[in-house]
Amino acid sequence: MEKKKMSAFNWVIFAVLALYALSMILLLFWGATTAFKAQSEFRTNRIWPTLNPTVNNFSFLLDQFYVIVIIEGEGQYFIGMGEQVLNTILYAGVGSFLMTLAPCVVAYAVTKFENYFYSKVLHTVVIVAMILPVVGAYPSMIQVMQTLGIYDTFLGLWLQKFNFLGLYFLTFCAAYKNVSKELSEAAYIDGANEWQTFLQIVLPMVRNMFFTVFLIHFVEMWNDYQVPLLYLPSHPTLAGGVHYLVYKRNYSPFSDTPVRLACCMILAIPILILFIIFRNKLMGNVSMGGVKE
Amino acid sequence: MDATIKRGGGYAKQRRNKLLFYISLVGLPSLQFVIFYIIVNFNSIALAFQSYDSDNAVYFFYGFENIKQVFVNFSTQSFLPAAVKNSLICYSFTLLVGIPLAIIFSYYIYKKSFFSGGFKVFLFMPQIVSALVFALIFRFFTDNAIPQFVEMFTGEEADGLLSLPETRFGTVLFYTLWAGFGTQVLMYSGTMSGISDSVIEAGQLDGINSFQELIYIVVPMIFPTITTFIVVGFSGIFINQMNLYAFFGTKAEYADYTLGYYMYSAATEAGPAELPYLSAFGLVMTLFAAPLTLGLRWALNKLGEKF
CATH class of the missing domain: 1.20.5 (Single alpha-helices involved in coiled-coils or other helix-helix interfaces)
Incomplete structure (x- = not known):
């Protein structure tokens, strides 16, 4: 196939995008190299990569990267990096699974039993919730969770995440509509019940989508520090730990820029590795709203 | 039987x-x-219609006092009108600069032009690396490396872009745009890939160039997706934090506040007594946001029918 020549317009876009990519490389490179710089060198050389890289910032953080949590009536606790990693896995791992599971199962029910009145209600609820902006329900959410005794617990946050509303409900609905009905019908004829058909025939056919949505949620929640900060204050995640170190420990060596950047790298590196492995899934062809006919 | x-x-x-x-x-x-x-x-x-009795640790009915207080505070606390102004500036900037750029970048990726796959990764990178990490690296860079660059070239001492009051808001606004292309580009380019080849080929037979193809064929075809982003962005006026919490924690300057930042930072530090006022604030915002968003959606759908 003959390769087309790029138009002048495309060259202009190329130049803008190249500048964009360069700025991103520059920023990440600067951040990564500065994380390996001693503070004494950083005072005089704030721009160029160091010729004497050191891992001292990282070893210091592995030892000192803790969050002090004060619980009224109980005292203060030191939450170290290990516990923060565990909290992150519990929050992001379980939370993103539940956040994917809820739209996955509800979309199946709504698609399969589309004639049920309640299915139509659920579909409408999703659309209305997407359109109607609700601002500032944080205080009420805190109060409701406190009333239910699940505030500041993983269970509370997991229940909050077991939510079928949003774009992925529609994505799953579209996926189920593409799954051949003949396969399910053949399973029924062979004596399979509804659960067996769903778990053994239909779910494997949407497993790629399930995994992609799970990955997207996992990355979001791994990086999220705001939701745990608000609803899970006694169980800081790694992202919460970075926020705490930068904004609550304003004294040296925690306030040294290379230490703070090393802290950022600790949070970023696992997710970058995940991105390198699963980039095609994470950046797959997603569309919404469709093309006009 | x-x-x-x-x-x-x-x-x-x-x-x-x-x-x-x-x-x-x-x-x-x-x-x-x-x-x-x-x-x-x-x-x-x-x-929103309650108050907290701290002696007995109970909430009681308080009428419209919290709602009244929200309106009183808008006229007495200067940071609240500033927050509205900043939130509107942020949305306008995103609407007038961010969305057109995202569409142009998506078009480049959709046409699979030179190194488009690589650019897609770079545009998506801020969605992968934590917003907190990206914002912090950006902050340390603008407050450390850029002043030293300026000193090297001018010989004069310089302050960081996020430290100077006159450059701070502009820098945050630039960052919000710079780091905000990822999801939009994925969605636009994904939708563009659904455009029928025959439509594009018909345009090419008519002799249109790339720019005309983008404006007269691609944009009208993906208008429903553009509408969605405009509407979502509009409702975001009331919740967008403009990364202020990542840049400054709870210590952002009042002049730079946005409505979303105020709501979130106040909620993180709120005790039981502050919750009713914050709920009233949220309710007032919703009462403005809901009809305006639905109205905008209706207007854009009408406009979409004309294409």
């Missing part, structure tokens, strides 16, 4: 099993929706 009853009984059992299966799928998520959406939002409305 017996056979009829048996068949009828089997059908009833099958229906019952289907219903049980249906309930087992939608039951828990529906309960979750009732608690975490319906009750939370109704409670938010109720809380």
